[in-house]
Structures are given as structure tokens and as C-alpha cells.
Amino acid sequence: MRLAGKLALSAAVLAGASALAFWWLTAPRVLPAEVVAAFPPGNAAEGERIFWAGGCASCHAAPGAEGEARLALPGGLQLKTGFGAFIAPNISSHPTDGIGAWNIGEFANAMQRGVSPDGRHYYPAFPYTSYARMTRDDVADLFAFLKTVPAVEGRAEPTRLGFPFNIRRGIGLWKLVNLDPAPVVSIEGATAEVLRGQYLVEGPGHCGECHTPRDVSGGLKTGEWLSGAVAAEGEGVVPNITPDGLSWSAADIAYYLESGFTPDFDSVGGSMVDVQKNMAMLPAEDRAAIAAYVKAIPGHPNGYPAR
Template sequence: MAWLKKLVGAVVILGGVGAVAGWVLSAPVTLDRETLAKLGPGDAARGKRIFYAGGCTSCHAKPGSQGDARLQLVGGLELKTPFGTFVPPNISQDPRDGIGAWSVEDLANAMLKGVSPSGEHFYPAFPYASYARMNPADIGDLYAFLKTLPAVAGKAAGNSLGFPFNIRRGIGLWKLLYLSDQPAVAFPEGKPDPVMAGRYLVEGPGHCGECHTPRDLAGGTKKNEWLAGAVAAEGNGVVPNITSGEGGLAEWSEADIANYLETGFTPDFDSVGGAMVDVQRNMAELTPQDRAAIAAYLKAIPAHPNGYPARKKTAN
């Protein structure tokens, strides 16, 4: 029986080592001093552009709000996913219920590293896996703009997650696989400036890949099917392919895409619908140059087949 005791002892030791390693590897990581120094003083006018490019109102405005009420960022929208229901929080300037007490460094760590001021992981339903590609100076500008918006009291409901997804520490291991500041699409040298500007807007603040790219079992986006379309997170319907090939935007010109982002009308005069209504409303706030850059990028990226199953045909 001595061998059995040794085996049990070895298993216990290995289990302990694995647990310690997992705990260390899953620890929240915050920004270094060099990156924090790039945040700058912040410019609210430039920050307004980042605010709308990032679609902050789409998730953080009170559901159903219209007009200026959409700038009351009280949260409350329910995002139903296979992992549970996530509820975007109040990010208004209320110091108790919102983020009014946050520093610019707090906002930068949240958006670029997915770490809260208290040192906990945020769930990646908050799309920091895309925001990680943003320039720190843009975070500083966004912070300055957020400071101009109203404080609204009231906490949004909490997330509703079952085990093991309710253990935030595990998100640290997810980040090791999926959190990177590298671009999703690497272009060769010499790409025109509009394409590169569009890449920044789409892959970073615009976080288009969060909905338009298929995900694997762990919830990470599949970079080899970037923007190929996906089954909607709630499981009903699909988010379309927006690559440049068949099934995507092959028949759309850059002007068609830019016009759609501005007006909400497709080339065949259909109108925007579903969750894209809020996205298009935000895109309309950008400059014509920004919308043209987004269009140039979408026409320049590799084409992919649809990243979702073909719809079954119904009998007549």
C-alpha cells in the first residue's frame, strides 16, 4: 500500500501546485506607468467622437430611452447569452451608483485591461477585448467627455450567472487566451490611410467583431472567421457577415456602406433593424471621413463564408 500513499501524495502535491499556478495566472493585471502616462489631459470634444464610435449608449442607456435621455447612462439592458444574463451597469457621473468617483486611470484599466477600480475582473460582455486595441489618449478624451454627462442615481440589476461562470477569478485565464492589443487583421505595408483608420474604429472602439464574429466554446472570437457573421448571442437569429465576399458585402460599394451608416438605408432601400438601429444611430454621429474609413476597411479585409449555419428552407 506504500505505492498508493505515494500516488495520493503526488496527486495532492500536483493539485496544489496547479491551484497555486492557476491563482497566480488568473490574477488581474493593470496598466503600467508608461501606458498611464499616455492618457493625457483629455479633450471632451474629441472624446465625444470616441463615445459614439464606441456605442456607449447602446448598452448603458436606459432601455427604450430616446433623444437626450439616451445620455443618462443608467444601464439596465439585459444581455442574454449562453453563459447567463449580463446587465450593463450605471456609468453615469453619479459618484455612488455610477462611475463619477472613478479616475481616468480607473477608466483606462477598465477599458484596456478589463479590471475594476477594486481590482476585480470585469466580464467580457463589457467588450474590453476590443477596447484593448485603443490608444490610451482616446481613453483620456472619452473620460473628459463622460464628465460632461449627467449624474443619474440608481443601480442597475446585477448579472445572473450560474456556476462556474459566477467566479470572476476564472476570467483571468480567459484573458490569457483572448485579451490582446494586436489588430485582428494584419495588413501589409502601404495600405491606404483610410483603411488603417477604419481598422482602428472597427476593431477598437467600434467593437464590431464582438457581434459579427463567431465565437468558440469559451466565448472568444474566432479570428480566422473575423466579421463572418454569427448566431446572435441570445440564440435567436443571426448577425450578418460583413466581410467583402459573397454572403457579405460583395455587392455593396464603399459609398453604399458609408451611406448605410449615416442614414440606415441599404442599397436596395431597405432600412436598418434590430440591434443595429442603435449602432447606426451612433455611427451617424461620426464624421463622413470616419464612416468612409470604416467602409474602406470592410472592403479591404479578407472575405469569409458565413459564420453561422444556413437557414433551413421551409416547405410551401
């Protein structure tokens, strides 16, 4: 075989090996069967608490919904970003348009691995990188609660992304770097209250998804945890809530989450309005735990450009 032929053959073999490696590395990976089998039946009453902590209504309720209407979850909210428009799906109990026909394994894989029932990667606009830190009990309880919400007909529009972001398979590589169920920060001598707050903030509450700056791939810069960020939709900033950026006391933070009022007699605004509504539904001890954690984490300079 001539040199040119050998080079062409080598290039073809290398290309084929690279394609196989990419396919293997980016494959959606689900929870092991024995882990799924260990999920408990779930308690719907406890699941409601996780529903509010997880902010499910903020994205999946109809835009502008109030009161009991926030338990109808048809989706449709659009998050317009530099990657494209992410649209929240219907997660009501409807058997075909929502998640009413799902089993606990399908739900757990969506929540903690970002994998759909048909084996595709979910985009991380769905904050499964935070939900991966949730306990099995809380995932099962949330699933039990979602079975009790109204069944709403109609599917939301599909997410609209341009090339190459519309190639879902590539999310597999992104997950290798960014999907980690370990705690984000280590707090020496943390009390039980602070640890409870850490779980709520880093797990179901997914506060870091908005309050932490992101790298060029959209992954969180965890070394700048909760230091604030440019808003996902490119307008304004999400504030720094580390001790270097937020001077409020723990009592101030807990009261803000309950009432929506700041220590300066201002009121909650922007996208935080929905978050505060969710936090107001939690028991007082959960809000106190969140506040204790926010005061205990390392301080950081603002994670967004000077304004």
C-alpha cells in the same frame, strides 16, 4: 513512509501546486503604473466622438432612450445568452452609483484590461478585448467626456450567471487567449483611410464582437473575422460583412451608416438600429473610413449555419 502515504503526499503537493498556478495565471493584471502616468488629461470634445464610435449609449443608456436621453447612462440593458444574463451597469457621472469617482487609471484598466477598480475581472460582454486596441489619447478623451454626462442615481441589477460561469477568476485564463491589443487583420498597402477604418472597427467600434463567430468559450474566431455569427441572444444571425457576404459599395456602406437606408431602399433593423444612430453622430470621414476598411478586408464564407 509507506507507498500509500507517499502517493497521498505527492497528490496533495500536486494539487497545491496546481491551485497556486491557477491562482497566479488567473490573477487580474492591470496596466503598469508608468503607463497610467503617461495618459494625457483628455479632451471632452474629442471624447464625444469616441463615445459615439464606441457605442456606449447602446448598452448603457436606458432601453428605448432617444435624443438627449441617450446621454443619461443608468445601464440596465440585459443581454441574455447561453452563459446567463449580462446586465450593463450605470456608467454615468454619479459618484457612487456610476463612475464619477473613478480616476483615469481605474477607467483605463476597465477599458483595456477588463479589471474593475476593486480588482475583479469584468466579463467580456463588456467589449474590452476591442477597447484594448484604443489609443491612450482616445481613452483619456472618452473619460473626460463621461465626466460631463448627467449623474444618474440608482445601480443596475447585478449580472446573473450560473455555475461555473459565475466564477470570475476563471476569466483570467480566458484573457490569456483572447485579450490581445494587436490588429486583427493585416492589409497590405492599406491607405491612411483604411487604417483609420481599421482602428475604428477593430477598436472603439468593436464591430467584430457581434459580426464574428465565437468558439465554445465565447472567444472570437478571428480567422473568420466579420463573417457573421449567430446572435448572442440565440435568435437570428448577425450578417457577414466581409466582401464575400456584402456586395454593397463603400459609398453604400457609408450612406447606410449615416441614414439607415440600404441600397435596396430598405431600412436598418434589429440591434443595428442603435449602432446606426451612433454611427450617424460621427464625422463623414469616419464613416467613409469604416466603409473603406470593410471593403479592404479578406472575404469569408458566412460564419453561421445555413438557414
